[in-house]
Amino acid sequence: MAELDLRDLHNTEFPIPDEMQGNVAITSLSRIYNWSRRSSMWPMLFGLACCAIEMIATAASRYDLSRFGMEVMRASPRQSDLMIVSGTVTKKMVVPIVRLYNQMPEPKYVLAMGACASGGGPFKEGYNVVSGIDQYVPVDVYVPGCPPTPQALLHGLIALQKKIDGQSLANGNDVPWYGVGPAEPTPIPILGPDIIDPRQMDLIRRQAQLAAEGKSFGLRELPPLKPTTTPKLAPKAKAAPASDKPAKQAEAAAPAPAAVATATAPAATKPADGGKFDKAAMLAKIREKKAQKGS
Numbered sequence: 001m002a003e004l005d006l007r008d009l010h011n012t013e014f015p016i017p018d019e020m021q022g023n024v025a026i027t028s029l030s031r032i033y034n035w036s037r038r039s040s041m042w043p044m045l046f047g048l049a050c051c052a053i054e055m056i057a058t059a060a061s062r063y064d065l066s067r068f069g070m071e072v073m074r075a076s077p078r079q080s081d082l083m084i085v086s087g088t089v090t091k092k093m094v095v096p097i098v099r100l101y102n103q104m105p106e107p108k109y110v111l112a113m114g115a116c117a118s119g120g121g122p123f124k125e126g127y128n129v130v131s132g133i134d135q136y137v138p139v140d141v142y143v144p145g146c147p148p149t150p151q152a153l154l155h156g157l158i159a160l161q162k163k164i165d166g167q168s169l170a171n172g173n174d175v176p177w178y179g180v181g182p183a184e185p186t187p188i189p190i191l192g193p194d195i196i197d198p199r200q201m202d203l204i205r206r207q208a209q210l211a212a213e214g215k216s217f218g219l220r221e222l223p224p225l226k227p228t229t230t231p232k233l234a235p236k237a238k239a240a241p242a243s244d245k246p247a248k249q250a251e252a253a254a255p256a257p258a259a260v261a262t263a264t265a266p267a268a269t270k271p272a273d274g275g276k277f278d279k280a281a282m283l284a285k286i287r288e289k290k291a292q293k294g295s
């Protein structure tokens with residue numbers, strides 16, 4: 001754990017005599033709240049594929065995650081603050097991932113590590129892979145790469161810390177977990193012949209009806225992902241001290257490379273024929289190739 005340096009917390013226009021700088025801190029509530037959250041972020045102990053090896057390397061002695069207060073990887077979602085989705089997200093695994101996400105207490109964060117978790121990666125067109133975990137849970141930071149190096153993951157973690165630093169207790173959107181009433185859980189996808197997002201049930205029913213009538217029903221689209229928690233804000237939310245910087249100002253100052261805090265999924269590229277698989281054409285091609293080899 002990093003040594004406590006009170007100078008990190010100073011956030012005030014009140015002058016502190018030099019000889020007392022190491023003993024006294026005058027700061028804002030938001031600053032100390034953010035500082036304590038970001039300095040003790042516990043990741044969940046799970047990995048999905050090759051990216052997980054890089055995540056494990058990041059936690060080893062060479063890169064030393066304890067510098068960030070993140071060395072305690074918890075084997076239970078109920079004690080975790082950060083979900084690092086490290087690897088290929090298959091349709092089968094997305095169900096427990098969302099369930100684990102729902103079991104994490106607020107405030108919770110998600111980091112999509114690698115091309116697979118961010119958008120499907122090399123397996124994007126695979127029948128069993130989802131095109132990014134951000135279609136199911138809100139992602140705070142994307143770390144690009146296949147696989148991202150431990151340094152890239154560290155950069156993503158620092159970007160997440162900067163994002164937290166920019167949040168303010170005075171802004172209800174930054175701290176929705178202090179809202180009134182329970183937060184809405186993220187719908188858990190249903191695993192069937194294809195993965196079904198319960199938010200799409202109306203659309204699926206309409207399309208099934210059109211298909212039964214022999215009409216064209218188009219493509220199934222995932223609905224835009226809403227923030228997981230949208231409870232009403234507590235009426236008693238008090239303004240933070242005036243010295244607290246607005247959240248957006250500090251967020252804008254965060255470095256861009258690995259830190260793209262958005263819940264919007266990258267647009268999937270659909271085949272020109274609308275994604276329909278032409279089995280007869282493919283078999284004809286295979287026969288043609290065999291015939292060429294034989295001759």
Ligand code: SF4
Nearest residue numbers: 050051114116146147
């Ligand atoms: S992004 Fe590359 S290294 Fe990471 S899980 Fe996917 S294929 Fe493996």
